[in-house]
Amino acid sequence: MRIGEVARLAEVSPKAIRRYEALGLVAPTRHANGYREYDDDTIRLVREIRVLNRLGIPVEETRPFLECLVAGSEHGDDCPESLAEYHRAIDDLNAQIDVLTARRDGLVQRLREAAYRRSVPTPAPGVDDPLSLPTGLVAPIDDGAAVRLPGLRVPALxxxxxxxxxxxxxxxxxxxxxxxxxxxxxxxxxxxxxxxxxxxxxxxxxxxxxxxxxxxxxxxxxxxxxxxxxxxxxxxxxxxxxxxxxxxxxxxxxxxxxxxxxxxxxxxxxxxxxxxxxxxxxxxxxxxxxxxxxxxxxxxxxxxxxxxxxxxxx
CATH class of the missing domain: 3.40.30.10 (Glutaredoxin)
Incomplete structure (x- = not known):
């Protein structure tokens, strides 16, 4: 089958498939006239790359899973090398999470300091000020919910x-x-x-x-x-x-x-x-x-x- 058909079945772009070829992750059959021919195994490999990449594993690091499939395994993570790559990817994501969390906490702290620093002075125009009421608020109506309250004894709470x-x-x-x-x-x-x-x-x-x-x-x-x-x-x-x-x-x-x-x-x-x-x-x-x-x-x-x-x- 042609590259366009593989791209459609594997839900990726032809450009992505060409990149996988350049990295040596998939290898189509080449005819004498220069045309590439792809088989069902290629679709399986491309799908595996797509799923792993969406989980955060870089395309270049999917090779252990692909080699596991090529070796005849039912799943790309049936091999020890694939499990090792899972661990590496998880460790990498944890490190990224730590960095992002530290950045977020730093921004939250600076926001808090800045917001509280200006919580007493008059804020800049257009900034929502909790110390004052905006114009155009709708007044509540008396729905009669408090009519029966005067004269009642306060409960023992x-x-x-x-x-x-x-x-x-x-x-x-x-x-x-x-x-x-x-x-x-x-x-x-x-x-x-x-x-x-x-x-x-x-x-x-x-x-x-x-x-x-x-x-x-x-x-x-x-x-x-x-x-x-x-x-x-x-x-x-x-x-x-x-x-x-x-x-x-x-x-x-x-x-x-x-x-x-x-x-x-x-x-x-x-x-x-x-x-x-x-x-x-x-x-x-x-x-x-x-x-x-x-x-x-x-x-x-x-x-x-x-x-x-x-x-x-x-």
Whole structure:
């Protein structure tokens, strides 16, 4: 058969077959008129080269497998020399993986350093800034999920906070406690997930936290004895946020959505994960005194809460 037919049956290009010939890996029969004639054994050899090359073995290193086939073996790796080549190829790939991993880790570290270095100053135009809200966000609507909450007693749930304490929500004391629930906070070295800004009320967890930070002293003066953020993110993740943003309050981790299940709090799904909808509970003497829901824009929510407190005490 001609080279074009071999190329079609072996799923390679004629140019590749000519290269294999130049390397002495395949040897067609040559007629007196100069034409090359290929047989079924050539197709088998070319297919073997193609498969091995796709696995990362260079064409030049496939010779042991081809010699094994030519010697009459059913498979190209039935011979000890072929197994030795497997080991060599695996060792070579492991070395490449180590080099690439080191390069990736170096880039990740530089990205992290650069991102965190500019996480407080105003970013360059066009760069997504986790400390501010983009224009055009869609406000969430009130779906009635919080109507039944005022007057309910807070369940006896113990959650971990970022100071290492275990907070019993039923033992918060007689004073006023504020717990603001949020979906998740981003980090400077990670892009905003695709589609996140399109979810009404999702964007803005970091600006909201900064708002509570900036109004913390005023909230305490207005009668808030304890303030917590709460999400389903892990305590170590939240601890980094508290440290990076300089928050004067701690955060509670509820990865199992125990509070949501006890009080039927609103949640939503995003990219296969369940998340809390943004909601703030004002608790007094173990009872939910007031609920803010929906919340928009989140970066102004601390000031909104402060106005409510002043009105409540006036």
């Amino acid at each position: 113990v959650l971990n906070d970022t100071d290492g304490a275990r907070i019993d929500l039923a033992e918060l004391g007689p004073g006023r406690t504020v717990i603001y629930l949020y979906p998740l906070t981003g980090r400077p070295d990670a892009d905003t997930p695709t589609g996140w800004n399109d979810i009404p009320g999702a964007r803005g967890c970091t600006p909201q936290a900064c708002g509570f930070r900036d109004h913390h002293a005023e909230l305490r003066a207005a009668g808030v004895d304890r303030l917590f953020g709460l999400s389903s993110q892990t305590t170590p993740y939240q601890r980094e946020v508290v440290a990076r943003l300089g928050l004067p309050f701690t955060m509670l981790s509820d990865p199992g959505f125990r509070l949501a299940d006890e009080l039927a709090l609103p949640t939503f799904d995003f990219d296969g994960a369940r998340l809390y909808k943004r909601l703030t509970l004002v608790i007094r003497a173990g009872v939910i005194e007031h609920v803010f829901y929906p919340i928009f824009p989140p970066d102004r929510h601390a000031a909104e809460l402060l106005r409510w407190l002043h009105h409540k005490e006036s």
